[in-house]
Amino acid sequence: MEATRISVDFGTSHTVAMLWVPGREPRPLIFDGSPLLPSAVYAMPDGRLVVGRDAWHAGSSNPAGLEPHPKRHIDEDNLLLDGREVPMEAVVAAVLRHVSLEADHVAGDHVDTAVLTCPASWAGARRDRLEAAARTVFGTVTLVAEPVAAARHHLAHTPVAGAGHVLVYDLGAGTFDASVLACLPDGRVELVASTGLDDAGGLDIDAAVVDHLGETLAARDPERWRRLAEPADRSDQRSRRQLWDSVRTAKEVLSRTATTIVHIPLFDEELPLGRERLDELARPVLDRTVALCRDLSAAARSGPLLGIFLVGGASRMPLVRTLLHQTLGVPPSAVDQPELAVAEGALAEPLPVPTEAWPPVAVTTPIPLARRGRRRLVAAGATVAVLVAAAGAVWIGTREDRPPPGDAQRTPTPVASVGGASPTPTPSPSASPLIDPCLVGVWISTNYMITNYIDGIRTQFNGSGGTVKTFRANGTFVHDYNRSAANTARVSGDNWRQLTRGTITGRLRSVGGKLIPSNTKASGENAWFKNGRRVDTIKMGADPTPSSYFCEAESLTEYTDDYHVDFKRQSG
Structure with a gap:
């Protein structure tokens, strides 16, 4: 006899779940009157994690404890919530556990079999993290690529x-x-x-x-x-x-x-x-x-x-x-509720399917892509992994800890050929991006604070600035680090110094108080010094993440969870 099972589409903003009981039609789980459960997670003072609308409500009075989009940080080992580091698996598991409790309530018994969906472009490390979180909640876990699930759902309705x-x-x-x-x-x-x-x-x-x-x-x-x-x-x-x-x-x-x-x-x-x-x-x-x-x-x-x-x-x-x-x-072909298509289609996937048998996929990149809302914190051993504030945030790390080559443009290494030549590149739009006129001009940083990881220790580095940022009205930008002051910190009694030299160029647009870079190119390196001795040199790489900003006539502040930079206008 087939077991009752649940499918979960863990999304950036919302999570959707469908419950299937043998002999019945699949039905969506309802959370506070809606099939869309906010994926937000909030850390309570006692260490408990609450999710959904409860998380948003608690976060309105204490934003430091709230993470509204956990999926964006799937590459990170930990999230900093209200001053405490919470393992990423625990954050994802909190959302899945909330879903599990509702499924148990509806089914009248514990639902131990789950199918989870994830983007087709996710590399093994991301899938492993999602599966590890799910296995703390469910006994049997299967992963399905989101487009496969969506296609199965549509084909069931429109063969x-x-x-x-x-x-x-x-x-x-x-x-x-x-x-x-x-x-x-x-x-x-x-x-x-x-x-x-x-x-x-x-x-x-x-x-x-x-x-x-x-x-x-x-x-x-x-x-x-x-x-x-x-x-x-x-x-x-x-x-x-x-x-x-x-x-x-x-x-x-x-x-x-x-x-x-x-x-x-x-x-x-x-x-x-x-x-x-x-x-x-x-x-x-x-x-x-x-x-x-x-x-x-x-x-x-x-x-x-x-x-x-x-x-x-x-x-x-x-x-x-x-x-x-x-x-x-x-x-x-459309369905009445396209938000539910992936979760419902996942239930049609035969079980069990080992996660190693992932569908072959060749990922094409006709347009250079910017990863929205992505930042990576890697706890290095004897080496360094770091986020450098550049066009949004740029990940720079060691060879061992670096993400897969295609992660920055959502292009994991192809494991199957599409057959023949790649598609003709689609040109970028000729119109200028949406850019706040206040940004246009040349700015120089006066204060620089950034979070780095040194030997697994989360550390705040500080610098006096010197980074020159040029924003043009046509939506292009240049970030020049060649005269930037070193960022310094003291870790376990050692004096650390980070010196960045190089430039980053690309395109930029501003939407709803966010700076969203794309088509970024980096040239330069980061040098790391411990007690005055160079210990590592890392080539700069551009993996842009949107940042928030506040612009006035003569001052600009750019910030994310990991850095805060103040600028003053030089010209423009």
Whole structure:
């Protein structure tokens, strides 16, 4: 007799779980009235970890204890929550345990068999960490690639006939993923190729709408709009969040109706927004995703395209279906709740499947990609692993601790060929990125604080600055470290010094108070000194992570959980 089992789609913002009891239809688990459980985790003073809406509620009064997006930090050994280091496996396990308790309550007994999904591009170390966390909660654990699960779900509702391939179009809030799966004669699907964009998602469409509204409102009242676009206090920050929430809601409403309104805080009025205007604003983002799908499908050489399956909440936009149909000649297939597709499809995967038997996948990279929200802290043994604040954050580490070569661009080493030449690169958009005019100019750092790991000890390094950052109006940037002062710290009685020399270049855009770099290139090195003696020299590498910032006329502050840098304007 088959055992009751659960599937879990552990997502960046939300986690979705489906429960299957023999003889019954799969059903989503409900958390506080919704199938979407916030993936947030909060560390209580007594050491307990709470998740979901409870975590957000507790974190509103003590943000230091809250991690809203644990999945972004899957590469880290520990997370710093309210001054305490919590193992990453424990953080992930807390989310899974919350899901498990709800499943046990619904099933009336402990559910010990679980299927977890993860991105197709995840290398072995990430899958191992997710599986290790899951095994502290469930007895039997299987991992399934997200596009495989999504394709199985769609094929159960919309079967295809003949030999060929299907395309999974996954447009989430912050990122886009496209995958090609071959349809095998025995009815199974096999992952052939996967790629994506880390700067194309629902958030980018929201930003285009906000800018459109700003053109009208700034002309009417520049100072009031500046408070919304560049909030200087908590009250205005709340107003900005309300504006972005209103825009996101309007976008979702326009997937069902032709017109709606957007409430504008501070102005205390409502502006109309129609689907035609939304489509016009979303077109630059969606055109890039569709071009990526066209090239990926053509390069796969797995027979004709038999179906296009839509996944992710942002894929609800009618324009997505229209553009895909026009470009690829196949009408896309959608489901009522695309957020549930991956979790439900995972339940269809035969059990058990050893995690070593991962589907072969060749990952193509037609556009250089920036990893959004990623930072890596590696506890080194006798050597050093470090985060250096550059274009967001740049990981620099030893050869032994360095991530797989493709991690920075979501391109793990291919283990199977797509067949033939790579797809034609899709050119980057010619329009300038969204960049805050306040940033444009030349800045020099005056204060530098960064967290590094020395022999496994989390250490704050301090420096007087000297880093020169140039932000251009066309969205390009140069970070020059050739005159940067050394960052220093004292660890276990030893004097440590980090000296950086080199440059980082790339493109930059600002969205909702975040700096999001992409197409980054690094040239230079980091030298490490212990008690005056050089102990290591590490080549600089660019693995950009978004950072938060606050810009005024003559001062700029850039920060993440791992660094804080103050700048003063030199020119511009």
